[in-house]
Amino acid sequence: MQDRYDPKSIEPRWQAHWASKDLFRAGNRPGAPKKYVLAMLPYPSGEMHMGHARVYCITDVLARYARKRGFDVLHPFGWDAFGLPAENAAIKEGVHPAERTPRNIASFKKDVISLGISVDWSTELSTSDPAYYRWNQWFFLRMLERGLVYRRRAKVNFCPSCNTVLANEQVEEGRCWRCGSVVVEREIPEWAFRITAYADRLLEGLNRIDWPERVVAMQRNWIGRSDGLEIDFAVKGARRKAFRVFTTRADTIYGATYMAVAPDHPLVMELAPQSKKAGLQAFAEKVRRATKEVGEGAQAAEKEGVDAGIRAKNPFTGKEIPVWVANFVLAGYGTGAVMSVPAHDERDYEFARKYDLPIVPVIRPGDDSEPPKDKAYTDYGVLMDSGEFSGMPSEQARLAIAAEAQRRGIGKPAVNYHLRDWGVSRQRYWGTPIPIVYCPKDDPEGKGIPVPDSDLPVKLPDIDVKEVLTGMGEPPLAKVASWVNTECPICGGPARREAETMDTFVDSAWYWARYLDPHNDREPFSRAQADRWLPIDVYVGGPEHAVLHLLYFRFWTKVMQELGLCAIDEPAQKLVTQGIVKGRDGEKMSKSKGNVVSPREIIDEFGADTARLFILFAAPAEKDMDWSDEQVQGQHRFLGRVWRLIQGNLQTIEGVKAGGPPDDLRRRTHKTILRVTQQLERLQFNTAISSLMELSNAATDWSGAPGSLREALEVLVQLLAPFAPHTAEELWRGLGHTEELSRLQWPDADPALVVDDAYQIAVQVNGKLRGEVQVAASANDAEIRDMASRDPKVAGWLQGKTVKKVVVVPKRLVNFVVA
C-alpha cells in the first residue's frame, strides 16, 4: 500500500478492473429481487457538467448500495442524441449532426467513466440510431390506429423573415431567436398526441407514486381540471343562435350583466351588425399582434374590449345583456366565451369599471358581514336577488342552477382542462421522421397515409449539410427530393413523404423501457423484460422537466400498457429531483457568467472520489448547492485522513482478527452501520458521509484493543464503498483482502452492539435543562426519577418546590414540573 493517497494512480486502474470483470451487468442475479435505478437521459454535449455529475453520483451510490444488499440492479445509460443544438451547430459550422454527435458521446462517456459511475454499458443506446427511432415510428402508427395521434390545424409561431416555423422555445419575447423579427401566428397543419384524453388518469396516477410534492403540484396545476357548467346565452334577434359559455361559478349567474367573447370567436362576425364589422376586425388584428409581441411570461396586457353590437339574453334573469369582444378571453380555453359577473370576479370587475357596465351583486358573505364596495367579492357565500335560489349557499346553488339549466335543455355539466394536446411536428432535420406519406390519388384531402410497418424504419437521408440545413425555407427534409418523393403504399404511384420530424420529447418518453431490451428488432422491448424490471424504482433528474418530460413519459406509459407492452401504467415509483449546482459566486452556473466549474477539473486535481464526496456532502440531494473550493479540499482531506489512518495502523492490526469483546469503538462501529444504512435508505447522503467521518474520528482516537480497531477500519472502508468506490477498493486491498470490495455484501450491525447498557439522559425542571445523569438501560421510571432528583444541581432547583408532575421519556430525558 502506498504511503501517500494518490487518486490519479488508483482510479483509472479500478475503472478498468471493474469493466474487465463486467461487475455492473444487470440480470446476472436471476433469482434476486430487482432494483431499477435511473438517471435522466442526457443530451450529449461535449462535456459533462456539474448538474449531470450530481445526478450520476446519486444514482451510482444507490446502485452500488443496492448491489451490496443483494439486488439485481439495472443502472443503464444512453444518449438523447436528436435535437436542436446539434442541428443549429450544423447550420452555423456545416458539420453534419451525425458526425458531431458520436464525437460528443465519446467524450461525455469518458467523463462518466472517469467519475467511477457503475453503469451497465451493455444497455447503451442512442436515440438518433435508426434501431431506436424506428420504434418511435412504430408507436406513432399504433397510436394513429387508436386515434391517439391526429392531424390538426393549430396556431404556430412563424418568422416571416426566415420564412420558417419556430418552436415555442425559439421565440424570445415574441421575436425570432435568430433574426429578431417579430414572430407572427400562423395556422398550419400539424400532428398531435391526444394526451388530453388521459387527463383524469394522469391526475389519478399522481396519488399512487412517491414523487416530490412540488412536482405533483405542478402536474396537477398543469393538467388544471376545473368542473363547471356549459350553458347557452341565446342571441337576440337570431333564432337558434346562442353563445355557449363555460363557468365554474354557476351560483353567480344572476349577476351576469354582460358577456365577453374571444376576438376570433366564429359567431362574432356572423352576428355583428354590418356597421361594427370593420372595427371588430381591426380589434381582432390588434389583439393578435399584441399577444405575440408581448410574448410568453410577460405581464397581462391592459384589458380592452369592443361592444360587438350583439345582444344576448341572460337565461336566468331573462334580461338583455351586451356582448363584448375582449382581449382577455382565450379562444383556446373553454368555449371561447364567458358570462361576466363583475360583482364577483376581479377581472370582470376591472373591465366593467373601465367600460361602465352594470355591476349587480348576487352573493353576500355567509357570516352576514358587508361585502366590499370597491372590489369584487369572489368568495363563496349566500345567494341574494337570485330568484328561487336566493338564500342558498354557493356550493349548493352551483349544482342546483346547473341542474335547472340541464332540465331546461340549455346547459350541461362540463369539465375543462388546462392541459392541451401535445403537438409533435417539428420543421427540423435532426429528429425522427414521421412515418406518413401523402398521395394525391388515395388521399386527396391530405390526411396522411401510414407507412406500413414492414417499411420501417423510415431513415433520415444522408444530406449535403450546406444545402439542406440552411435554417430557412421549408422543413429541411422537403428539400431532399430523392427522399421526399416516394411511392404510395396503396397505389404505388408518386407520393410525398411527411417532411417534418417528431418532437424529441418522444424519444425520451420511453427510452427507459428500451434499456431493458436495447437490441430487440422485433418489438420495442419484450414483455418478459418489462415484467422483470418495471417500474423504475428510483428516477433522478432535474425538476425543470416537471411538466414536460415527466408528464409525457407518464402518458406514454399508459399507452404502452394499453398496447399490452407492460403491466404498469406509472413509469417511476420514486422520483428524486436534484437541486442545481451554483457557481463559486453563488449564481447558477452559466457560460455567459463565466462561473462554470467542470467535474473534469476536479477529477484532474483531486480525483473522482473527492468530487463524489463533495457533491453528495455539500447539501441534501433535493436542495440547491453552492460550489465551494474549500469544501472540495475538505473532502480530499477526509480521504487523505482515512488513508493515513489505515496506513498508519497496518502494523497494529497485522494478523489481528476483527472484533473481540464489546467496547466503545465496537459499539460505535455497529451503530454507524445501522445509521449509514438508514441514511442510504432515506437518500440522506450528506449525513451518511458525516457518520463516516465520525467513525473515522473515533478510530483515530482509539487506543484500546486492536481487534476493535481492525473492525472499525474494515467497516469504515465497506461503508465508504458506495460513495468513494476507488479509494475504498484500494484500502480494502491494503487491509489484506483479495476479493473486490464491489462484490462484497453490505455489513450487518450486530444487534447486541447497537444497544447501550447505560444512557446519558437530560434532566429538566419546568422544561429547562438543569443537569444530566447516567442511568442504566435497565432502570425503570421510578429509578430514573429518583437518580435525577438526587443530582446535586437538579436538587438545588427542586429545593422548596412542590413537584406536580414528572415526565420520563425513555433513554432521553426526565422533566420535573414544579410550582
Place this chain on the structure above:
RNA sequence: GGAGCCGUGGCGGAACUGGUUUACGCGGCGCGCUUAAAACGCGCUGAGGGCUACCCUCAUCUGGGUUCGAAUCCCAGCGGCUCCACCA
C-alpha cells in the same frame, strides 16, 4: 394573481415520530512539526454575563397560540426561491 418550497452560528448544513439546538464539514484563532512555508497533527470557536476547574441568562426570521416540553404542530406577519400565469 395562483400553486409549491424555504428561513437554525461567520458559511454549507445536523437535529429520528414534539424531548439535551448547532452533529459533520468549511472558515477563524492558538499551539506543535519545520531554518521557513506548504502539507499534516492537536486544542478552542453561538451571543452576553458572572463569584471563570464552575455556573447563569438569552438565542432556530418576527409576534401570538397549543404543550410538562416547540427549530419541529397551529394562527398572523416579514423575507427569500421555484413554477404557472388574463384558465372564466
